[in-house]
Amino acid sequence: MSILRSFNIGVAGLRAAGSGMGVVGDNIANAGTTGFKASRAEFQDMLATSLSGIDGGDQMGAGVRLGRIKPIMTQGDLTRTDNITDLAMNGGGFFSLKTPFGVGYTRDGSFHFDKSGTLVNNSGYEVLGFYANEDGEIVNSIKPIQIKPGTIPAQPTNEVEISMNLDVRAPIKQFNIEDPENTSNYSSSMTVYDNIGTPRLITMYYNKLDNGNWEYHATVGSKDAEGGEVGKSYEMASGVLRFNEDGLLKEEVERSNSFNFADGARPEQKIRFSWGESLSEGGDGSMASTHFGSPSTTARHTQDGYAAATLASMSFNDSGVLTAVYDNGEAMDVAQIAVAKFENNEGLYKLGKNLLKESKESGQAALGKPGEGGRGEVLSQSLEVSNVDLANEFVNLMTGQRNFAANAKTLTTADQMLQEVLNIKR
Numbered sequence: 001m002s003i004l005r006s007f008n009i010g011v012a013g014l015r016a017a018g019s020g021m022g023v024v025g026d027n028i029a030n031a032g033t034t035g036f037k038a039s040r041a042e043f044q045d046m047l048a049t050s051l052s053g054i055d056g057g058d059q060m061g062a063g064v065r066l067g068r069i070k071p072i073m074t075q076g077d078l079t080r081t082d083n084i085t086d087l088a089m090n091g092g093g094f095f096s097l098k099t100p101f102g103v104g105y106t107r108d109g110s111f112h113f114d115k116s117g118t119l120v121n122n123s124g125y126e127v128l129g130f131y132a133n134e135d136g137e138i139v140n141s142i143k144p145i146q147i148k149p150g151t152i153p154a155q156p157t158n159e160v161e162i163s164m165n166l167d168v169r170a171p172i173k174q175f176n177i178e179d180p181e182n183t184s185n186y187s188s189s190m191t192v193y194d195n196i197g198t199p200r201l202i203t204m205y206y207n208k209l210d211n212g213n214w215e216y217h218a219t220v221g222s223k224d225a226e227g228g229e230v231g232k233s234y235e236m237a238s239g240v241l242r243f244n245e246d247g248l249l250k251e252e253v254e255r256s257n258s259f260n261f262a263d264g265a266r267p268e269q270k271i272r273f274s275w276g277e278s279l280s281e282g283g284d285g286s287m288a289s290t291h292f293g294s295p296s297t298t299a300r301h302t303q304d305g306y307a308a309a310t311l312a313s314m315s316f317n318d319s320g321v322l323t324a325v326y327d328n329g330e331a332m333d334v335a336q337i338a339v340a341k342f343e344n345n346e347g348l349y350k351l352g353k354n355l356l357k358e359s360k361e362s363g364q365a366a367l368g369k370p371g372e373g374g375r376g377e378v379l380s381q382s383l384e385v386s387n388v389d390l391a392n393e394f395v396n397l398m399t400g401q402r403n404f405a406a407n408a409k410t411l412t413t414a415d416q417m418l419q420e421v422l423n424i425k426r
Contacts, residue, residue, distance in 0.1 A: 003414055003417050003418050003421065004418075005062070006410060006413075006414035006417075007411060007414050007415075008062065008063065009061070009062060009063040009410065010063075010407050010408070010410035010411040010414060011063075011411070012046065012062070012063030012064055012065060013063055013064055013403070013406075013407030013410060014404060014407045014408060014411070015065075015066075016043055016063075016064045016065055016066050017400055017403045017404040017407055018404065019041060019066045020041040020043070020066070020396075020400050020403070021397070021400040021401070021404065023039050023040070023041040023069055024041075024393055024396045024397050024400055025397075026039065027039060027388045027393050028388070028390065028393050028394075028397070030386055030388060031386050031388040031390055031393075032385075032386065033108075033354065033386050034107075034108045034109075034110055034354065034383050034384065034385065034386070035076065035089075035106060035107030035108035035109070035354055035383075035384050035385075035386070036076075036107075036108075036354070036386040036387070036388065037071050037072055037073055037074075037076075037107070037386075037387055038071075038072045038386070038387055038388045038389070038393075039069050039070060039071050039072065040069070040070045040072055041066060041069055042066075042067050042068045042069070042070055043064050043065070043066060043067055044064065044065055044066075044067035045061055045063075045064055046061060046062040046063050046064065046065055070346060071345070071346050071348075072387060073345045073346060074387050075090070075091070075384070075387065076107075076384040076385050076386055076387040077384070077385050077387075078090060078379060078382050078383070078384055078385075079382065079383055079385055080381060080382055081381050081382065081383055082381065083110075083112075083381065084314065084315050084316065084380065084381060085111045085112050085113065085119065085316070086109060086110055086111070086380070086381055086382060086383050087109035087111060087316060087320065087337065087378050087379065087380060087382065087383075088109050088378070088379045088382035088383050088384045089107055089109065089339070089376045089377075089378060089379075089384060090376050090377045090378075090379050090384075091375065091376020091377055092341060092345075092374055092375060092376050093339040093340060093341050093370075093375040093376045094106060094107060094339070094340045094341075094342075094356065094365075095107070095108075095109055095127060095337065095338075095339070095340075096127070096128040096338050096339075096340045096365070096367060097121060097125040097126065097127055097128065097355070098125060098126040098127075098128055098144055099125045099355070101351075101357070102357070103128070103340075103357075103358075103365070104125060104351065104355040104356065104357055105340050105348065105355070105356045105357070105358070105365065106121065106354050106355050106356065107354070107384055108121065108122075108354040108383075108384075109378075109382075109383060109384065110122060110383060111127055113147060116146070117146050117147040117148060117149050118144055118145065118146045119144070119145040119146070119147075119322075121354075122353075123353050123355075125355075126144035126145075127144065127145050127337070128142055128143065128144060128145070128338045128367075129142065129143075129144075129145040129320075129322070129335040129336055129337050129338050130142060130335060130336045130338055130369060131143060131334075131335050132332070132333045132334055132335060132336075136332055136333045137333075138321070138333065138335070138336045138369070142338055142367060145322060145334070145335045145337075147311065147314060147322075147324060147334060149311065151308050151309065151310050152308065152309055152310075152326060152330075152332075153197075153308055154193060154195065154196055154197025154305075154306065154307050154308040155193065155197075155304065155305050155306050156193055156194055156195040156197075156266075156269060156305050157192035157193050157194075157269075157271050157303045157304060157305030158270070158271065158272065158304055158305070159271070159272045159273075159274065159303065159304050160190065160192065160271055160272070160273050160274070160301060160302070160303045161274045161275075161276070161301065161302045161303075162204075162273065162274070162275050162276075162289065162298065162300075162301045163275070163276060163288075163289055163298070163299040163300050163301070164188075164275065164289045164290075164296070164297060164298040164299060165289065165290045165291070165292055165294060165295075165296060165297055165299075166185075166186065166206060166208075166214055166241070166243075166289070166290075166291050166296050167185070167186070167292075167293065167294065167295055167296040168211075168247060168291050168292060168293050169293050170185040170186070170208045170296065171185070171208065172208050172209065172210060173185055173207040173208060174207070175205060175207040175215055175217055177217070177219070177233055177234075177235050180203075180205050180217070180219060180233055183207065184205035184206060184207045184217070185206055185207050185208050185214075185296065186205075186206045186296035187203055187204060187205045187206065188203070188204050188298045188301075189201060189202065189203045189204070190202055190204070190301050190303065191303075192271060192303050192305055193303075193305030193306060193307060194259075194261045194265035194266065194269060195265055195266040195269060196264065196265055196266075196308075197306070197307035197308040198261070198263060198265065198307070199307065200220060200224045200259075200261055201220065201221065201224060202218050202219070202220055202236075203218075203219050203220070203221075203233070204216060204217070204218055204219075205217040205219060206241075206296070209240070212242060212243045212244065212245070212250075212291065213240060213241070213242055213243075214240065214241045214243075214291075215238065215239070215240055215241075216237075216238065216239055216240075216241060216273070217235050217237075217238045218235070218236050218237035218238065218259075218271075218273065219233045219234060219235050219236065220233070220234055220236055220259070220261070221233060221234075222234070223262070224261055224262055225260065225261070225262060226260040226261060226262045226265075226267070227262075228262065235256075236257075236258060236259040236260070237254070237256055237257040237258070237259070237271065237273065238254075238255045238256050239252060239253050239254040239255045239256075239257075239273070240252075240253040240255070241253075241275060241289070243290075243291035244279065246285070247290050247291040247292045248279060248284075248285030248288065248290065248291075249275055249276060249278040249279065249283075249285060249288040249289050249290070249291070250278060250279050250280060251278050251279070251280040251281075252273075252274070252275060252278055254273075257270055257271065257272075258270070259271055275288060275289040276288025276289050306328050306329075306330050307328050308328075309326035309327050309328035309330060310326065310327055311324055311325075311326055311327075312325050312326055312327040313325045314334075315380065316337075316378070316380035316381075317380060318377060318378065318379055318380055319336065319369075319370055319371065319377070319378065320336050320337030320339070320369070320370040320377075320378030320380075321333055321335075321336045321337075322334045322335050322336070322337075336369055336370070337370060337378050338367045338368070338369070339367070339368055339369065339370050339375040339376065339378065340365040340366065340367050341365070341366045341367075341368065341373065341374060341375050342358065342362045342363055342364075342365060342366075343362070343363040344361055344362050344363055345362065346361075346362075347359055347360075347361025347362035347363070348361075348362045349362070
């Protein structure tokens with residue numbers, strides 16, 4: 001009987017409208033949830049019978065049902081924070097987390113370091129990233145991001161680079177280690193490090209041999225030399241710098257190189273000295289020391305050693321690279337955030353706690369680095385807020401309420417019609 005079918009249609013409408021209200025209510029409830037993505041209820045009609053059979057036409061519906069709850073995966077607004085471990089995804093992709101049920105994915109970048117120095121989310125799940133090798137280069141090795149506490153070992157000085165000019169007008173002198181100040185044309189000092197991280201002061205003396213040729217002598221004082229006598233200087237390395245007629249560095253010739261530092265340092269430490277890319281090394285002289293008619297001076301010098309140090313601070317840059325800064329001034333890249341990309345973001349399975357999991361519909365995760373292959377950028381000291389539009393949700397709330405009331409009216413009207421039928425016998 002059609003009147004009884006009207007009851008079923010009304011009930012289907014009430015059920016669908018109630019489910020739609022649940023979706024809207026969930027969106028409103030999570031308007032303040034970091035990284036939350038709103039959803040939209042999509043309805044489908046139901047067909048009961050066709051009065052004309054397969055010829056079509058004269059088809060009677062049987063109500064409505066909730067066909068799909070579609071996630072709206074649009075970008076949420078970004079807000080700045082004061083927390084260095086807060087990260088926001090600007091563009092496509094998800095942060096990857098190691099969880100008890102496998103790898104989980106999220107847009108919520110409110111992370112922190114736990115007591116073991118591991119980067120985790122608010123549920124304690126470890127954040128995955130690409131690790132840096134010993135040279136600080138990010139490699140394709142994925143594991144939980146962790147800062148190792150304690151002291152980093154010292155790095156002995158292996159190479160010194162010097163950029164300078166030696167005055168072509170200087171007189172010729174014969175160097176004497178017993179009186180280095182008066183037997184050299186120019187001198188400069190620098191700090192290097194031995195194998196146990198002790199800073200050592202080296203004084204470089206330069207004396208002119210003839211036009212275009214200079215000697216260098218790397219010396220240390222008695223305090224830094226093994227078995228040194230007070231008041232004496234000790235030569236640890238020497239060589240010759242040769243310049244052409246245009247004042248460009250032609251070649252560097254090393255004569256001796258063996259640093260024997262005091263106080264338990266490793267004996268015979270080698271330190272390579274470089275005055276730039278000489279002509280014999282394939283350079284054009286523009287990136288090397290010079291021999292011009294201007295006062296001798298050192299523009300800069302650099303060395304690659306450092307003392308042992310402890311962790312002072314850490315920070316993420318806008319490429320998702322975690323850098324550890326130590327109290328000796330050294331900064332080392334530790335890891336880079338891994339970003340997961342899916343063919344169908346809407347097919348991801350919700351797990352709660354702001355987590356998603358890959359499914360048959362989403363396809364498998366493709367892990368990569370921020371900004372590569374269509375993946376978004378990772379912004380430090382930022383969070384992505386929910387993409388819920390409250391104004392739109394309130395409109396949907398009113399629409400859902402109206403639909404629910406209309407379907408309820410269908411039931412009351414059908415009830416009145418059935419009552420009239422029952423009253424016929426009377």
